[in-house]
Amino acid sequence: MSIGTSLDFFLFVAIALFAIGAIGAMTRKNMIVLLMCIELMLNAVNLMLVTFSTYYGNGDAQIFVFFTMVVAAAEATVGLSIIIMAYRNLKSIDIDMYNQLKN
Amino acid sequence: MSLQIISIILGSLTLATALLVVLSKHPVRSVIYLVVTFFLITSMYIMMNAQFLAIVNMIVYAGAIMVLFLFVLMLLNLNKEIEPVNTRTAQFTALIAGGSLLLILITALKDTLILGESFRQKNEQIGLVKELGNLLFTKYVVAFEITSILFIAAMVGAILLAKREKQIIE
Numbered sequence: 450m451s452i453g454t455s456l457d458f459f460l461f462v463a464i465a466l467f468a469i470g471a472i473g474a475m476t477r478k479n480m481i482v483l484l485m486c487i488e489l490m491l492n493a494v495n496l497m498l499v500t501f502s503t504y505y506g507n508g509d510a511q512i513f514v515f516f517t518m519v520v521a522a523a524e525a526t527v528g529l530s531i532i533i534m535a536y537r538n539l540k541s542i543d544i545d546m547y548n549q550l551k552n
Numbered sequence: 553m554s555l556q557i558i559s560i561i562l563g564s565l566t567l568a569t570a571l572l573v574v575l576s577k578h579p580v581r582s583v584i585y586l587v588v589t590f591f592l593i594t595s596m597y598i599m600m601n602a603q604f605l606a607i608v609n610m611i612v613y614a615g616a617i618m619v620l621f622l623f624v625l626m627l628l629n630l631n632k633e634i635e636p637v638n639t640r641t642a643q644f645t646a647l648i649a650g651g652s653l654l655l656i657l658i659t660a661l662k663d664t665l666i667l668g669e670s671f672r673q674k675n676e677q678i679g680l681v682k683e684l685g686n687l688l689f690t691k692y693v694v695a696f697e698i699t700s701i702l703f704i705a706a707m708v709g710a711i712l713l714a715k716r717e718k719q720i721i722e
Contacts, residue, residue, distance in 0.1 A: 459596060462563045464657045466570050466589075472650030473574035476643050478636035481625060482573075482582050488617065489570060489586065492593055495609075503600045508678040508687050511605055515688070518612050519699050523706035525617050529624045530713040536628055543636035 459500045466493035480532050480542045484525065491521050559599060566592040579630060583621050590614040602679035 470490035474483055495514045502510035532542070539546050569592065572585040590613045597606035638646075677683050688696055 456600075458559060458563060459600070460661060461658070462566055462596070464654065464661065465567050467657065468650050468654035469567070469570045469574060471653055472646055475646030475649060476574065476638055478638050479579055479630075481579055481621065481628075485573060485582055485586050485621065488613070489573065489589065492590065492609075492613070495605075496593055496596060499597060499600055499602050499605060502678065503602065506678060508683055509691075511602060511679060511684055512687050512692050514605055515608060515684075516692075516695060516699065518608060520702070522612055522617055523702055525620060526706050526710045527713070529620060530710040533624060533627065534713050541636075542628065542630060545636070 456500055456504055460497060463493045463497040463500065466490075466496065478544050480535075480544055480547070481529075483544065484528050484532070488521065488525065491517060555599075559596075562592055562595055562599075566596070577635060579625050579635075580622070583618060583625060586621075587614050587618045590618070597679075600679065601676055604679060604681045604684045 467490050470486045470493060473486035473489065477483055477486065495517055498510045498514050498517075502508065502514075535547060536542060539549065566589055569585045569589040573582045573589060576582050576585060590609065594606050594609045594614070597603075597609060
């Protein structure tokens with residue numbers, strides 16, 4: 450059939466989103482943008498899980514996506530507070546400066 | 553036919569805004585583009601009739617998490633001059649690595665793809681709040697309760713991390 454109405458279109462979008470997030474996480478040096486790219490990759494995986502859940506007619510994957518969102522919320526909270534703490538010490542948001550976190 | 557056009561437009565818009573998140577130099581613009589990306593992903597959930605996840609995605613991601621990111625960005629007082637930039641070589645290497653990741657994922661999933669399957673599923677009820685709530689409070693109720701412990705740990709950790717430095721300075 451046509452590409453737009455089929456489920457694999459959503460799969461391709463999810464794969465491309467994941468790759469874009471990975472490229473962003475490797476390219477950018479701003480710590481906050483890095484966290485945002487990780488959120489983008491999490492969302493790509495969520496989209497793929499929902500697509501497969503729709504295909505198999507099974508709700509378990511959607512529950513899994515719900516738990517992924519919960520963990521992502523907790524992860525963003527703790528990650529951002531770590532960034533705030535490190536910014537107070539280093540006055541920078543460059544990830545190359547964050548190798549001094551041990552002292 | 554019209555559904556096909558709508559989904560192609562939504563998909564390309566999603567990829568375009570996701571690219572803008574990575575490419576825009578200003579972090580605040582990245583956050584705004586990420587909010588738009590999350591709204592477009594929400595629209596895809598709606599097209600697959602996953603209504604509960606669509607609402608949760610909109611409220612939790614586009615609402616709560618992105619506002620948190622914006623608040624932290626405003627708090628840190630960044631500007632364009634101190635925005636760190638990678639070297640050209642590193643960017644090129646990242647592009648090659650990401651592109652090969654994309655190729656490998658497409659090749660790996662090409663054979664398992666459900667070609668031609670319409671997104672009107674067999675059981676249209678699974679994405680509704682009633683069905684998912686049934687699952688969540690019977691089969692996955694232990695995981696749901698453990699989630700509350702995770703959130704308490706995250707809350708305590710966030711407060712502790714953001715506060716401790718001030719006491720040391722005093």
